[in-house]
Amino acid sequence: MRERTFLILLALTPQARDGSGITRAVRELSGGAVSLRAATLYGELDRLTGCELIEVDREEAWRGRMRRYYRLDYHGAIELDRQSALRRRAAAMGGGAGAAMGGGLGAGGGSLWRILLRGLSH
Numbered sequence: 001m002r003e004r005t006f007l008i009l010l011a012l013t014p015q016a017r018d019g020s021g022i023t024r025a026v027r028e029l030s031g032g033a034v035s036l037r038a039a040t041l042y043g044e045l046d047r048l049t050g051c052e053l054i055e056v057d058r059e060e061a062w063r064g065r066m067r068r069y070y071r072l073d074y075h076g077a078i079e080l081d082r083q084s085a086l087r088r089r090a091a092a093m094g095g096g097a098g099a100a101m102g103g104g105l106g107a108g109g110g111s112l113w114r115i116l117l118r119g120l121s122h
Helices: 001-009 021-030 038-050 074-092 098-104 109-122
Strands: 055-061 064-070
Touching: 001 038, 001 074, 021 038, 021 064, 038 055, 038 064, 064 074, 074 098
Parallel strands: none
Antiparallel strands: 055 064
16 A cells, blocks of 8 residues: 555544545644645545545535545555554564554554544444
């Protein structure tokens, strides 16, 4: 899984977000290393929706435009947990893709699951 895909899924863990909220969260999660352009972001969101990893949560009118909010769905939560475990293993082995990302997700993924289940239970 590409880093930006992982970060988008992670950004949707605590709550549903619109495109600009996802972009800000990804920038924050990556420490500024990943900045998503609109075309890249919405292409990824369309792809992730088609793969049933995320879903549209709601649409809201804002300043005369509709904002679409996305949330992680059940399959996305499972895939995010799987990718997190892979990244933790890579970090424990001394490197690898995404090693820096895996450390803040909780030691066995338990804390990630609590967050995911709380968000998916509505």
